[in-house]
Amino acid sequence: MAHFAKVVDGLVVQVIVAEPEFFETFVDTSPGEWIQTSYNTRGGIHYKPNSNEPSEDQSKALRKNMASKGMIYDRQRDAFYTPSPFPSWIFNEDTCMWDPPVPQPANDGIHSYYWNEETLSWLEFTVKSD
DSSP, rough: EEEEEETTTTEOOOOOOOOEGGGHHHHHOOSSEEEEEEEEEEETBBBBTSSSSSSOOOGGGSSSSOOOOOOETTTTEEEEOOOOOOOOOOOOOTEEEOOOOOOOOOEEEEEEEEEEEETTTEEEOOOOOO
């Protein structure tokens, strides 16, 4: 099975799973283009299924990131990526992902952080229990 993204004017509007050999039989003919995407590709790296371990065969890395609805397809980069989450974040040409101007604190399993665009900093998220 393979994943295909329907792209209309550079925007992903749908993602489906289909057998490549039968793909042409099932796709719609409405305006747009179907482009194959890889479920196991993130940041330009292909990972072994259901893991964070890079595959030995990086030729399987496809279009930088797995497409999802609302993502952008950039034909010149041949890459899928999300719109910028914040104006201050920087587009990483190697991964086609957005990097914060300040690295996020390490995840220790106890503390969570969220980005504050006004202060350009990470703030700790506190959960109050009753």
